Amino acid sequence: MAKSSGTSRRKVLLGGLALGALGALGAAAYVRPKRVGQNHQPYFQQLGGALDRARFAKPTLVLDKAILEKNIAQLKRHIGAQYDYRIVAKSLPSIPLLETVMKGAGTQRLMLFHQPFLSQVARQLPQSDVLMGKPMPVAAAENFYRALNADNTFDHTTQLQWLLDSPARVRQYQDLARRLGISLQINIELDVGLHRGGVSQADQLTDMLAVIESDPALSLSGFMGYEPHVAKLPGDKRAHRDKAMQIYNEMLNVARDVTGRDLSGLTLNGAGSPTYRLYNDAEVPINELSAGSCLVKPTDFDTPELVDHRPASFIATPVIKALDHLELPGPAGVGMVMTMWNPNREKTFFTYGGYWKAKPTSPQGLSLNPLFGRSSNQEMYNGSGEIALQADDWVFLRPTQSESVFLQFGEIAVYDQGEIVDRWPVLNELFNPLAA
Numbered sequence: 001m002a003k004s005s006g007t008s009r010r011k012v013l014l015g016g017l018a019l020g021a022l023g024a025l026g027a028a029a030y031v032r033p034k035r036v037g038q039n040h041q042p043y044f045q046q047l048g049g050a051l052d053r054a055r056f057a058k059p060t061l062v063l064d065k066a067i068l069e070k071n072i073a074q075l076k077r078h079i080g081a082q083y084d085y086r087i088v089a090k091s092l093p094s095i096p097l098l099e100t101v102m103k104g105a106g107t108q109r110l111m112l113f114h115q116p117f118l119s120q121v122a123r124q125l126p127q128s129d130v131l132m133g134k135p136m137p138v139a140a141a142e143n144f145y146r147a148l149n150a151d152n153t154f155d156h157t158t159q160l161q162w163l164l165d166s167p168a169r170v171r172q173y174q175d176l177a178r179r180l181g182i183s184l185q186i187n188i189e190l191d192v193g194l195h196r197g198g199v200s201q202a203d204q205l206t207d208m209l210a211v212i213e214s215d216p217a218l219s220l221s222g223f224m225g226y227e228p229h230v231a232k233l234p235g236d237k238r239a240h241r242d243k244a245m246q247i248y249n250e251m252l253n254v255a256r257d258v259t260g261r262d263l264s265g266l267t268l269n270g271a272g273s274p275t276y277r278l279y280n281d282a283e284v285p286i287n288e289l290s291a292g293s294c295l296v297k298p299t300d301f302d303t304p305e306l307v308d309h310r311p312a313s314f315i316a317t318p319v320i321k322a323l324d325h326l327e328l329p330g331p332a333g334v335g336m337v338m339t340m341w342n343p344n345r346e347k348t349f350f351t352y353g354g355y356w357k358a359k360p361t362s363p364q365g366l367s368l369n370p371l372f373g374r375s376s377n378q379e380m381y382n383g384s385g386e387i388a389l390q391a392d393d394w395v396f397l398r399p400t401q402s403e404s405v406f407l408q409f410g411e412i413a414v415y416d417q418g419e420i421v422d423r424w425p426v427l428n429e430l431f432n433p434l435a436a
């Protein structure tokens, strides 16, 4: 009796262990990464061929002109006749690129965020109508006027609006106008409830307007309320939009009362790539929409609102070394264990440069090695045995954002109909880019 109960207990125990082991194996099979990996599709094969023919052999920012033009057409179609369109220049930081978008979209309106870029735009795109997209230190504004060339046809008194967000800044700019003996157009940044910046109190707005209205050197040119979080907050995006626009309207009413004028003809700016699609047929106070990134579509803009836009920019970088195994510094065998667990670490590819704000896109299935670490000189990627990359082949990545990434490459390689057709310099970081 005792023996048989001992045996059955052992059986139960063994059975339990076996089940546990099976469960663990099953769970491992479930969580173990699946083998993925796909070589370049024809689009990237052609792009690599074009780069080779044009003798590119270093990390290169490539812009597909045909896709850019399609994105411009989509944007124009969506914006329609209800709004004017202002190009967010920081997201397209190159004079020839801006010229292409200005021509394609039929607009001279630019939004700028950086003094050296403003100085360059004033010189090289003197027909542009500029709204600054953030409040600038008054010393930066002064530097802009110091860098301005006497023979410049850009009329800063009518073609430039400084964005100001507090009574203190208005006084600083008033002082600047007096010292330089110039007139300034002031656009007021409104906090439309999302706390991205701008004035949020009616009495502060009243103070700002009182100074502007009382000084002939200052003129009120409009308002700007940026609301990117409307597209990111949980819940109904159009309801978030309506709430933001209600605050915009309330602030405009305050301004109408203070100035005694109808302000609807001023620059009433709002939106950005994440939100510009939310304004079709809306009854809102704004009369112009701004956007930039959606025209080149970095990965941060892979959102439901922007499905009609296609990625137009890529980083192309040569493979320096291709290994058919994974070797890591430190104890031998770590690389082997990683590969046994994850078939997508079977191969190793070092790229020329790296550590960009970007994600690998072709060949598909490449990933950074979490143990090896990052490098801006040569970066390690792993992939499965499916990936047949060789040294000197190209790897393509998609920038996560355009504004800083484009600037890192000095120029943009323009790809059109299967060839690299042009090289566009990016905007220049120098204090006075044209004095250099």
Ligand SMILES: Cc1ncc(COP(=O)(O)O)c(C=O)c1O
Binding pocket: 088, 091, 111, 133, 134, 226, 271, 272, 273, 274, 290, 291, 292, 293, 294
């Ligand atoms: C004031 C303002 N408007 C619009 C945008 C939208 O730019 P994009 O369309 O490139 O996202 C930005 C981006 O930071 C911004 O600061």
